Amino acid sequence: MWIPNNRYMQAEGVKDSAEQANAYLDAVLGDRDDTPGASRERRRAYVQEAPAMIDFLASEGVALRRLPSWPDYYCAPGESVPGRTVVSQLFDINQLGEWKSRLRPGFLAVPANLDEAMQLPYMKRSWTSKKTLARVIGRTLISRLSGKHLVTAGQALQGQMLHHALQAGVDIRVNAGVRELLLQDGRVSGVVIKKDGADWTIGARLGVLINAGGFSRNQKMLDQYIPGTSTAWTTTAPGDTGEMITEAARIGAAIAQMDARVGNPMALPPGETPPKPVVVQGDMAKPHSIVVDQNGERYMRESSSYMEIGSAMLERDTVAPAVPSWLVVDSQYLEKFMLAGSMPGAKKPQSWTETGFLRSGDTLAALAAACGIPADRLEATVQRFNGFVRNGRDEDFQRGDHIYSRWLGDTLDAASPTLGTVEKGPFHAIEVYPGDVSTFGGVLTDEHARVLRDEGSVIPGLYATGTSTASVMGYIAPGAGGSIGPSFTWGFVAAKHAVLSDN
Numbered sequence: 207m208w209i210p211n212n213r214y215m216q217a218e219g220v221k222d223s224a225e226q227a228n229a230y231l232d233a234v235l236g237d238r239d240d241t242p243g244a245s246r247e248r249r250r251a252y253v254q255e256a257p258a259m260i261d262f263l264a265s266e267g268v269a270l271r272r273l274p275s276w277p278d279y280y281c282a283p284g285e286s287v288p289g290r291t292v293v294s295q296l297f298d299i300n301q302l303g304e305w306k307s308r309l310r311p312g313f314l315a316v317p318a319n320l321d322e323a324m325q326l327p328y329m330k331r332s333w334t335s336k337k338t339l340a341r342v343i344g345r346t347l348i349s350r351l352s353g354k355h356l357v358t359a360g361q362a363l364q365g366q367m368l369h370h371a372l373q374a375g376v377d378i379r380v381n382a383g384v385r386e387l388l389l390q391d392g393r394v395s396g397v398v399i400k401k402d403g404a405d406w407t408i409g410a411r412l413g414v415l416i417n418a419g420g421f422s423r424n425q426k427m428l429d430q431y432i433p434g435t436s437t438a439w440t441t442t443a444p445g446d447t448g449e450m451i452t453e454a455a456r457i458g459a460a461i462a463q464m465d466a467r468v469g470n471p472m473a474l475p476p477g478e479t480p481p482k483p484v485v486v487q488g489d490m491a492k493p494h495s496i497v498v499d500q501n502g503e504r505y506m507r508e509s510s511s512y513m514e515i516g517s518a519m520l521e522r523d524t525v526a527p528a529v530p531s532w533l534v535v536d537s538q539y540l541e542k543f544m545l546a547g548s549m550p551g552a553k554k555p556q557s558w559t560e561t562g563f564l565r566s567g568d569t570l571a572a573l574a575a576a577c578g579i580p581a582d583r584l585e586a587t588v589q590r591f592n593g594f595v596r597n598g599r600d601e602d603f604q605r606g607d608h609i610y611s612r613w614l615g616d617t618l619d620a621a622s623p624t625l626g627t628v629e630k631g632p633f634h635a636i637e638v639y640p641g642d643v644s645t646f647g648g649v650l651t652d653e654h655a656r657v658l659r660d661e662g663s664v665i666p667g668l669y670a671t672g673t674s675t676a677s678v679m680g681y682i683a684p685g686a687g688g689s690i691g692p693s694f695t696w697g698f699v700a701a702k703h704a705v706l707s708d709n
């Protein structure tokens with residue numbers, strides 16, 4: 207969760223303030239007519255309420271911590287280099303009893319904190335990483351022996367939230383999709399859900415909070431609002447089908463920023479049917495790699511934030527075929543870095559070559575032929591890039607100029623973390639798609655998370671948060687947690703408003 211000026215930063219003496227965070231958001235978001243969800247009022251409210259939300263969770267016993275060293279994504283006034291991200295501590299999901307099975311699988315198989323997980327791929331090259339691995343293995347064994355099932359990251363955060371909700375006696379209905387919002391005298395008075403084949407009405411005294419995700423799993427809505435994208439490239443929850451945005455619009459809610467998304471470059475390795483997308487943002491930033499379009503041209507800074515990469519791919523595709531693009535690496539890369547979720551090393555699953563997921567060639571020309579890229583263009587692109595590497599500066603796209611860009615690269619190579627020549631055969635390439643981890647447009651809400659109509663009036667009794675809304679982050683991600691931070695914060699703001707005001 208991206209939380210400026212949070213209690214964990216303060217406790218560790220990491221400098222930040224509301225003024226600094228406001229300056230940063232002003233710089234990276236600006237005051238744009240096409241991002242009403244990111245209005246100045248909403249940004250100010252976010253900066254004020256996000257740390258208060260964290261204080262509330264901490265007071266309820268939710269165990270959180272600062273994610274050490276995860277820089278903000280933009281070089282702009284007010285940026286935080288140590289970073290503003292708050293994460294869950296490891297959590298034992300056995301505490302959830304039968305509810306344990308309701309959580310989606312985590313994206314890390316081992317109970318490693320995120321900062322530890324970032325080190326694990328370097329274990330062949332670094333003693334610190336070897337020690338981290340030993341610590342994680344020890345922790346896994348000890349926890350299993352004591353009957354625990356520790357999880358990390360999003361699974362731990364959601365596990366803790368579910369645990370606290372259950373302990374507080376929250377009545378949770380599952381497999382109970384909301385079909386309709388009910389209105390009484392112009393006020394939202396409840397919802398109709400479908401459960402066990404029947405319609406049920408649930409009344410709401412204080413209000414209804416929509417937190418039903420975005421529409422990354424709805425191809426029709428993608429075609430309408432973000433053409434050129436596909437449900438096959440998303441890693442969002444299966445329920446991100448968008449119907450609550452449509453339903454809110456039906457009763458008069460304004461919708462905005464519908465073409466915004468948290469883009470993320472994805473590879474589709476074989477293994478599952480359909481293939482499960484794997485995020486390759488970190489891969490793209492490592493030395494000895496470049497990304498090219500289908501003409502063999504570089505067109506972006508590969509070590510950018512995932513949202514910038516997602517946008518760059520779609521934009522490029524309007525002038526040259528770039529969906530998919532090719533992530534081209536040499537054999538130096540394979541030895542040192544992960545590729546599409548596989549650990550460093552030349553040996554890759556046989557199915558990767560059999561299915562054509564991994565293309566290879568002893569020379570760049572042979573690789574180009576295997577990928578259907580004009581060989582002369584690819585060779586020229588690589589030659590130009592290698593020249594930049596030798597001179598120590600990427601003159602075309604400034605890869606490695608910003609601290610976040612370098613942080614994404616090889617953390618063991620302080621001198622050149624993201625620039626490395628692509629010159630040692632055999633060469634390899636995989637296709638990369640402009641996938642996403644969320645859409646970022648939806649119903650328009652105010653600084654109290656109340657849903658607004660087109661002309662700006664409030665729909666009484668209706669609140670919304672998360673990716674069902676037009677995000678307070680507009681078209682950008684300020685740092686790690688730019689989606690979940692707002693989702694938690696506006697939920698907190700909505701609940702306070704519903705309880706404490708006449709709404």
Ligand SMILES: Cc1cc2nc3c(=O)[nH]c(=O)nc-3n(C[C@H](O)[C@H](O)[C@H](O)COP(=O)(O)OP(=O)(O)OC[C@H]3O[C@@H](n4cnc5c(N)ncnc54)[C@H](O)[C@@H]3O)c2cc1C
Nearest residue numbers: 383384417418419441445643644672673687688689690693
């Ligand atoms: C691997 C990975 C890593 C990520 N890392 C980060 C990160 O570090 N920080 C960050 O900010 N973001 C991250 N994201 C993105 C982030 O997880 C999502 O943007 C975020 O979870 C969206 O939260 P939400 O509250 O809007 O809704 P969701 O988490 O999408 O939840 C919406 C829920 O509503 C349910 N629903 C839908 N329709 C209905 C209906 N009609 N009735 C009832 N229920 C309904 C859905 O089934 C779903 O369970 C990551 C995503 C992935 C895949």
